[in-house]
Amino acid sequence: MKVKRYIGHNTYEAMQKISEEMGKDAIILNTRKIRQKGITGLFKKPLVEVVAAVDERVSPSYKMLQEHRMKWPNNDQGLSSDQNPFTGNAPAVLKQLEDQISTINRLVNKLTYGVNVMEGTSGSSVKPAYLPHYERLIESEIHESIAKKIIGEAVKIHDREDMEFESCLNKVLIEYIGHPQPLHIPDNRRKIVMFIGPTGVGKTTSLAKMAAIYSIQRQKKVGLITADTYRIAAVDQLRIYAEILEIPLSILYSPNEMQAALKEHEDKDVVFIDTAGKSIRDRVQEEEIMKLISLSNADEIYLVISCNTSYSGCKNIVDCYSFLPDYKLFFTKIDEASNCGTIINCRYLTGKPLSYITTGQNVPDDIEVVDPNKLLSYINRRVEPEWIKLRG
Incomplete structure (x- = not known):
């Protein structure tokens, strides 16, 4: 069986390529729209990708194509459209291929779906019963490569322990979530906390929000510093x-002013420091952030x-801030x-603890502090997140 991807500006163009190379016995496995590569691709019309297959051992049209391919000149060599056997009957060929799409695409997608899950489990057998669990992870927007690993690890536990698969899966998910680490302020010294992240x-x-919680609810002495003067x-x-x-605020126009700003807040229990958003691969901003961390001697950093x-955005952010000595993950919106x-994606990519x-x-x-059990319930769709209820 020969399987190949064909890309065209539209379905007709992709189908023509298939008919020219595989013949009329080709079977369509999958179709989808894809973005063109590069930044400019974001503004261009999507391309069409068609995955087709043909059994070259039994397909008469494929054998005929291979036997006579070298005898056929291409259009660049002067073959007119009326001489080209595939251009002439393209509508008929296209209709035939489109019929195949409607009759077998759904079945093949299910088979491909199952194969893809099995490929991500390090050789472990994945039964069809596990596929709904995998699909639920994907629907939660956990990346498929991570979802496959989660399913694979749950399968291993299920194979060796007398547990329901749902319990095995939840056990793995809780391990992936980890133990969140909220801010702890000691009684005997000042805590310096820095917020870092993209614009x-x-x-x-x-x-x-953190300043309000600790000044009003926790009755702590709070100071603020901002270095985001851009x-x-x-x-x-x-x-x-x-x-x-009613909290004092210090404004920094240079990292070198950090020590003086901290001196203004030497009587505080906690000082929160705001920073400018860093652009990807901006070496100057990276050096400035490192200097702020060093001069402030920050106790905790929230990414x-x-x-x-x-x-892909998570991966870019993680790579962009790979210079950080240590940090906790703080999620918004x-x-x-x-x-x-x-x-889950960022936790897996970084291995850093969750916080808020x-x-x-x-x-x-x-x-709120990240609650592993609540997060697990949202992933499993047992409860509707409160923020979705409010938004609705």
Whole structure:
């Protein structure tokens, strides 16, 4: 069996390529639209990818094509459209192939789906009964490569222990979630906490929520420092929060001002530091962040990531901040996301502990420590997330 992918600007073009190479006995396995590569591809019309197969051992049309391929000139060599046997009857061939799509595509997709799951389990046998569990992980937007590993590990536990597969799967998921580590402020010394992350993920609002919790609810002495002077709006936003909460705010225009700013807050229990969003591969910003960390001697660093971030986006962020000595994951905008798979994806990619998650814009209400059991229930669709209820 020969299987090959064909790409065209539309279905007709892809089908022509199939008919020219495989003949009329080709079977369509799958069709989908794909984005063109590169940044410019985001603004161009999607291409059509068709996966086709033919059994070259029994297909008469495939054998005929292979026997006579060298005898046929291509269109560049002057073959007219009326001489080309596939151009002339292209509509008929296309109709035949489209009929095949409608009759077998669904079946083949299911078979391919099962094979793909098996390929990701390190050789372990995956029974059809496990496929709904895998699909549930995918629907939660857990990346398929990670979902396959989760299923594979659950299968291994299921094979050696007398447990229901659902329990095995939950056990693996809890291990992937890990033990969240919220902020702990000791009684005998000041804690310095820095917020780092891409532009637009909600660092400043998240910092304000933490400041409100610890100043109002926990009755701690809180100080604020912002090094995000690239955006006037960011400084103004934090200044407004500081005035409302009656918390002192220091503004840094250079990392070298960090020591002086910290001295202004030497009587505080906790100091929260806001930073500018870093662009990918911006070496200057990277050096500035490293200098801020070094000069502040930060006790804890939160890498802030939006729950709307795609898997490729998560990988880019993780790579972008790979220079960080250590950090915890802080997730925002779960109320704007349809699922919570990004949390699992980033946790898997980094191995770093989870901390907090924000569920809306309200300060200080819409923030909570990540609850593994609650997160597990959302993945398993046992309960509807509160933020989805509110949004609906």
